[in-house]
Amino acid sequence: MxxxxxxxxxxxxxxxxxxxxxxxxxxxxxxxxxxxxxxxxxxxxxxxxxxxxxxxxxxxxxxxxxxxxxxxxxxxxxxxxxxxxxxxxxxxxxxxxxxxxxxxxxxxxxxxxxxxxxxxxxxELTTSFLGMGDIVTKESFEWVLSNPKIVKASSIICRLMDDTAGHKDEQQRQHVASAVECYMKQHGTSEEEVVKLFGEQVKNAWKDINEEFIKPTTVPMPLLERVLNLARVMDLLYKEADCYTNSHLMKDHVASLLRDPVQL
Structure with a gap:
């Protein structure tokens, strides 16, 4: 510890x-x-x-x-x-x-x-690293492309939360097997067990992200925050439902953030 x-x-x-x-x-x-x-x-x-x-x-x-x-x-x-x-x-x-x-x-x-x-x-709406000025260097892009632990962790959160929230919709609309279904068939486990396993992997990925913020790094903190915010968006999109596929579920969040001012 x-x-x-x-x-x-x-x-x-x-x-x-x-x-x-x-x-x-x-x-x-x-x-x-x-x-x-x-x-x-x-x-x-x-x-x-x-x-x-x-x-x-x-x-x-x-x-x-x-x-x-x-x-x-x-x-x-x-x-x-x-x-x-x-x-x-x-x-x-x-x-x-x-x-x-x-x-x-x-x-x-x-x-x-x-x-x-x-x-x-x-x-003017804020495309990841682009538009951040001198803070983003060639080395920064090379760092991202090397798939460091924090980027890998954020990707895991994205992939597993997406698959967990949206696998039933994907089966019904596209007739394709989701990662949840594939894991169930490959390992002979129930949907509930797979969802629980994926959830544990997401928790571990968040720990990986936290570790990367604690340890010294060769890239500026604002770049790490971009990766963190990607994971935060995934939590917003997929925690309770597949809000990416069912985009109408996001309208209140978008309106609160970008359209409706706070009443003074």
């Missing part, structure tokens, strides 16, 4: 279990839950913390009606690490506004910043 995760041992009791007193601090539990999504391989304590916090936060999201409960529900659906920053901010602002502890000036500036950025993107 990495030394960075050792600090979380303080949250355990003498028996090695997470302290029950933690559940009394919902905001603290939410912060711990968000932190677990930055885990890398070998940090079993954060795997345990994810299961622990999820178990205790789920009732908060369903049994209570408050800005905090809405925030918890939002986090359980898509944690910050898997959220596109601008879209996450768009959905968080009304939750924050309903919190009586919110900072009115901070909220005002957040809304203005979002609306100004939205107008910029309406005029």
């Amino acid at each position: 990495g030394g960075e995760a050792d600090v979380f041992n303080k949250l355990k009791d003498s028996k090695g279990n997470f302290k029950k007193s933690l559940v009394e601090d919902i905001r603290g539990m939410l912060s711990l839950y968000e932190a677990t999504h930055l885990r890398v391989h070998g940090e079993s304590i954060l795997d345990e913390a994810l299961a622990f916090t999820t178990t205790y936060l789920e009732p908060v999201a369903t049994q209570f009606s408050s800005p905090l409960a809405a925030q918890v529900n939002n986090a359980l659906n898509r944690p910050l690490r898997k959220s596109l920053p601008r879209l996450g901010a768009r959905y968080y602002m009304p939750i924050y506004q309903d919190d009586h502890l919110h900072d009115e000036i901070l909220l005002k500036f957040a809304k203005l910043d979002f609306n100004m950025s939205q107008k910029v993107h309406q005029k």
